[in-house]
Amino acid sequence: xxxxxxxxxxxxxxxxxxxxxxxxxxxxxxxxxxxxxxxxxxxxxxxxxxxxxxxxxxxxxxxxxxxxxxxxxxxxxxxxxxxxxxxxxxxxxxxxxxxxxxxxxxxxxxxxxxxxxxxxxxxxxxxxxxxxxxxxxxxxxxxxxxxxxxxxxxxxxxxxxxxxxxxxxxxxxxxxxxxxxxxxxxxxxxxxxxxxxxxxxxxxxxxxxxxxxxxxxxxxxxxxxxxxxxxxxxxxxxxxxxxxxxxxxxxxxxxxxxxxxxxxxxxxxxxxxxxxxxxxxxxxxxxxxxxxxxxxxxxxxxxxxxxxxxxxxxxxxxxxxxxxxxxxxxxxxx
Amino acid sequence: xxxxxxxxxxxxxxxxxxxxxxxxxxxxxxxxxxxxxxxxxxxxxxxxxxxxxxxxxxxxxxxxxxxxxxxxxxxxxxxxxxxxxxxxxxxxxxxxxxxxxxxxxxxxxxxxxxxxxxxxxxxxxxxxxxxxxxxxxxxxxxxxxxxxxxxxxxxxxxxxxxxxxxxxxxxxxxxxxxxxxxxxxxxxxxxxxxxxxxxxxxxxxxxxxxxxxxxxxxxxxxxxxxxxxxxxxxxxxxxxxxxxxxxxxxxxxxxxxxxxxx
Ligand SMILES: Nc1ncnc2c1ncn2[C@@H]1O[C@H](COP(=O)(O)OP(=O)(O)OP(=O)(O)O)[C@@H](O)[C@H]1O
Ligand SMILES: [Mg+2]
Numbered sequence: 001x002x003x004x005x006x007x008x009x010x011x012x013x014x015x016x017x018x019x020x021x022x023x024x025x026x027x028x029x030x031x032x033x034x035x036x037x038x039x040x041x042x043x044x045x046x047x048x049x050x051x052x053x054x055x056x057x058x059x060x061x062x063x064x065x066x067x068x069x070x071x072x073x074x075x076x077x078x079x080x081x082x083x084x085x086x087x088x089x090x091x092x093x094x095x096x097x098x099x100x101x102x103x104x105x106x107x108x109x110x111x112x113x114x115x116x117x118x119x120x121x122x123x124x125x126x127x128x129x130x131x132x133x134x135x136x137x138x139x140x141x142x143x144x145x146x147x148x149x150x151x152x153x154x155x156x157x158x159x160x161x162x163x164x165x166x167x168x169x170x171x172x173x174x175x176x177x178x179x180x181x182x183x184x185x186x187x188x189x190x191x192x193x194x195x196x197x198x199x200x201x202x203x204x205x206x207x208x209x210x211x212x213x214x215x216x217x218x219x220x221x222x223x224x225x226x227x228x229x230x231x232x233x234x235x236x237x238x239x240x241x242x243x244x245x246x247x248x249x250x251x252x253x254x255x256x257x258x259x260x261x262x263x264x265x266x267x268x269x270x271x272x273x274x275x276x277x278x279x280x281x282x283x284x285x286x287x288x289x290x291x292x293x294x295x296x297x298x299x300x301x302x303x304x305x306x307x308x309x310x311x312x313x314x315x316x317x318x319x320x321x322x323x324x325x326x327x328x329x330x331x332x333x334x
Numbered sequence: 335x336x337x338x339x340x341x342x343x344x345x346x347x348x349x350x351x352x353x354x355x356x357x358x359x360x361x362x363x364x365x366x367x368x369x370x371x372x373x374x375x376x377x378x379x380x381x382x383x384x385x386x387x388x389x390x391x392x393x394x395x396x397x398x399x400x401x402x403x404x405x406x407x408x409x410x411x412x413x414x415x416x417x418x419x420x421x422x423x424x425x426x427x428x429x430x431x432x433x434x435x436x437x438x439x440x441x442x443x444x445x446x447x448x449x450x451x452x453x454x455x456x457x458x459x460x461x462x463x464x465x466x467x468x469x470x471x472x473x474x475x476x477x478x479x480x481x482x483x484x485x486x487x488x489x490x491x492x493x494x495x496x497x498x499x500x501x502x503x504x505x506x507x508x509x510x511x512x513x514x515x516x517x518x519x520x521x522x523x524x525x526x527x528x529x530x531x532x533x534x535x536x537x538x539x540x541x542x543x544x545x546x547x548x549x550x551x552x553x554x555x556x557x558x559x560x561x562x563x564x565x566x567x568x569x570x571x572x573x574x575x576x577x578x579x580x581x582x583x584x585x586x587x588x589x590x591x592x593x594x595x596x
Contacts, residue, residue, distance in 0.1 A: 035423040150442055157433040160421050163414055167384045168437045168489070169407025207423065215469040216426035276472075 006240055014134045015126045015236055015250070021141035022186075022193040022202065023232030027224035028148035029186045030203030032179050035159040035217075041078065041180075042200035045187045047097040048074030049196050050104030052188075053121045058111035063121060064136055068188045074100065075180035083173065124195035124251030126236060133192060140189045144182050148221075155179060156217055193232060194251040201255040202228060209262040212269025231258035278318065281310035282334070291333040293324055300324060300331070335398035337362055337493045337524040338383060344391035345375075345382050352378050353548045356392070360526065365519055365538050368528045369562045370545035376528045377415050379545065380495050383526070384412050396493070408437035411491030413499045415528070419478040420471045427473065427481050428466040431456055434485035456484040459514040461507060476502040483511060487518075494518065497528045500535070509534045 006012055026042075033041050052070030056063030074096060081092045108118045120128065129137070148155065158165040158175040166172045183203070190199045210223035235254030242248035300306055300317040308315040309323075316323035316334050324331040338360040345353040353375050360366055368376050381387040383394065385401055394401045397409060411434070419430055434456070435449050445453075457463045460480035465473065470481055483499050500508050512534040515525060519538060532539060536556070544552035544562055 031423055035421045037422045039422070153433065153436055153439065154441070156425070156429065157436050160425065160430065160433060161414070161416075161419075163381075163386055164412060164433075164485070165436075166386060167407065167410060167412040168434070169405065170436065211424050215424050215467065215472075217423060217429050220423050 003241060011127055011129075012240060014129050014131065016233065017134050018126055018129050018137045019193055019232040019236045019250075019254070020229060021137055021145075022190045023229035024225050025141035025144040025148075025186045026190050026199070026202040027206040027228035028145055028221065029179070029182045030207045030228075031217075031221045031224050032148070032155050032159050033183060034204060034207045034211075035156075036179075039204045040200065041183055042187060042203040044078065044093055044097040044100075045071050045074055045184050046191075046196040046199040047104075048100035049184070049187055049191065050118070050122070051100045051107065052104075053118065053191075053196070054104040054107035054111065057113045057117060058107050064133065064188060064191070067121075067191060068140075068185060070100075071184035071187050072181050075184040076177060079177050079180045083176070120195075121191055122195050122197050123249065124191070124193050124198070126193045126250045127240075129192050137189055137192065140185050144186050144189065145225075147178070147182060151175075151178075152218075152221065194254050198251055198255045201258060202232065205255070205258040205262055206231065209258070209265045212262075212265045213272065227258070227261055231255075231261060278307045279309055282312075282316060282323070286312075287325075287332065287334045292327075293322070293331040293333055296324070296331050300326065335362070336360070336395070337397055338526070339395040339398075340383065340392065342392040343379075343382060343389055343394060345378055345387050346390040347378070347387075351390070351548070353382065356550055358383075358543065358550070358553075360524055362524055363519065363522050365515075365525045365540045366527070367532060367535075367539045367542045367556065368526060368545065369530075369542055369557070370551070371563065374545040375548040376545050377497055378548075380412075380497050380526065380528060384410065384495055408489060409492040410437075411486035411489050411494035413482050413486045413494075413496040415497035415501075416479075416482060418470075418475065419473075419481050424469045424471060426467055427462055427470055428453065428457070430470050430481050431462075431466075431484045431488050434488035437489045452490055453488050456487040459487060459510065459517075460484040461510055476504060476507065479503055480507060480511075483514075487514065491523065493524045493526075495526045495528075498530070499527070500529060500531070500533060505534065511535070512538060 007016070030042065033039060049067040049071040052067035053063040055070065056066035059066070077096065078093055104118065105115070108115065154170060154175060155178075157168065158170060158172055159179070162172050165175075186203065187196070187199045190202050194202050206224040206227035207220065209227050210220050214220040214223055232254045235257040236250045238257065239248040239250040239253040298304065300308075300319070302308070304317065306317040306319050306324075308317055311323070311325065311334060314325055316325045317331075323334040325334045336359060338358060340356060340358040343353060343356040343358070344351065356379060358379075368379065370376050378387060382389055385404070396404045397406060399406070432445070432449075432453050435445070435453055439445070439449065454463070457466055460483050462477065462480055462484060465477070470478055473481065479499065479502055483496070486494060486496070500511060503511065515535065516538055519525060527535065527539075529535065539556040542552065542554065542557045542562075543550060544557070
């Protein structure tokens with residue numbers, strides 16, 4: 001089957017739409033989670049949502065809706081525990097996570113379903129989404145994206161400094177719960193794409209990648225959303241175009257592609273930061289005394305290989321930990 | 335309307351009484367320096383006055399409104415006592431300062447021209463205009479502190495609380511901050527400043543309040559940095575007339591247990 005034929009198949013088009021919206025929504029919430037240093041929150045909510053899916057299987061209702069409900073409950077509970085500031089809040093969260101996963105597996109068994117039926121939620125099954133599922137995904141993802149972008153100034157302030165935000169008159173508790181609920185919703189949105197166990201990757205990895213290269217919050221958010229979309233669409237396409245017979249699952253492919261993006265970006269980011277540090281202008285105070293360098297082996301210039309750093313009205317060449325400033329025929333130590 | 339009226343305020347942290355019997359009334363345009371040793375309750379008092387710590391007892395009125403009903407938060411600015419301004423995601427200096435303008439912004443509205451001007455002004459005042467696009471994480475500790483001051487100034491508050499804003503800030507920038515606070519004061523703002531060293535801000539202070547072990551030990555005319563730690567401070571009718579002991583001997587001496595670190 002040619003690529004053109006493949007992409008004209010309805011199930012593939014549905015999968016592409018679902019991937020697009022998931023890729024946009026998950027990193028949008030993920031940015032705020034990372035900003036609050038709660039990068040693993042998505043993981044926790046994913047575990048909790050397993051119970052939700054199992055409840056859906058047991059009661060014969062749509063697992064998507066039961067997962068949303070249970071994940072939101074879990075999110076609010078986590079927020080309450082966090083707000084109470086229990087010293088062992090960390091442990092309480094862990095209990096909730098494991099409870100969610102164990103409960104889910106247990107209830108699935110009770111429902112008389114095999115682990116296989118749970119598996120499509122654990123690891124994703126984007127190519128089997130129905131038209132209704134796609135509509136739900138679009139609706140929920142659009143809700144997440146508009147909230148994350150529209151309320152960006154408020155969510156940024158609350159995530160940056162809660163106390164300041166409170167004195168600024170923001171209802172911090174409302175925004176905290178809002179972020180938790182958005183996280184829960186996007187976990188469920190991403191459930192069909194990458195699966196509950198890998199959800200957090202799509203929320204966190206694009207953010208980690210984009211912040212290698214960015215300095216402002218807005219560009220981090222925008223770039224994370226772009227990277228998330230690239231990874232989820234790219235991963236799906238790679239999986240679909242894999243040679244006939246090879247069983248390449250879209251969920252893990254998307255996550256690995258996203259991670260590959262991080263692996264490629266990280267050294268670039270490290271190099272850019274290093275270069276920015278080297279080239280940052282020196283404070284323009286005049287040197288303490290006029291000190292001429294020892295006999296100098298070569299002339300500094302654009303091609304000498306030593307970093308030229310602005311220092312007031314001239315440049316200093318960084319040479320073996322010294323700063324050499326051209327002065328007439330010799331160099332001064334600055 | 336009186337900006338701050340706290341009567342018989344008490345604060346307990348996890349059941350342990352920290353502030354007791356604090357009465358504080360600050361009038362419009364006053365510049366109050368809140369002084370005292372480490373752990374004497376200065377930050378706790380500021381946090382109570384900004385509503386961050388609930389009062390266990392007593393009554394707080396801000397601008398004549400009971401705290402429970404107060405919602406004029408754009409009139410209040412706050413510079414928390416904090417080591418840095420960073421979070422888990424990069425944020426530019428401009429973005430951090432702009433978040434101080436939220437009090438005056440309506441939901442889902444873009445920044446108005448007045449908002450941008452106020453943000454630019456605040457950056458100018460703390461001398462960070464040329465670093466507005468840099469990430470806050472790339473700033474030094476003192477520069478981050480200055481960004482937090484700018485964030486509070488951006489909201490153009492009428493009552494501003496600064497909790498050790500000059501900790502780690504060099505003298506030229508303390509002078510710049512003093513200039514900014516003088517400007518705010520001229521515009522009629524009320525200022526409550528927590529500090530261990532007044533430095534260039536000393537000239538602005540109208541009134542000193544000294545905390546000791548969760549109570550107000552002194553409330554009156556400005557003091558020098560040394561007088562604050564005078565063990566006689568706060569005993570009625572002694573501190574005005576009591577000749578201050580001169581201790582210029584070089585032998586080590588036992589200091590009063592109430593005395594904080596210098
Ligand atoms: N979060 C907290 N939990 C428990 N005790 C606290 C907490 N915050 C402050 N305290 C206690 O309250 C008392 C007053 O603390 P506070 O931070 O107000 O002191 P401070 O005067 O601001 O000191 P510093 O000069 O060090 O900033 C201290 O004894 C401290 O131990
Ligand atoms: Mg303090």
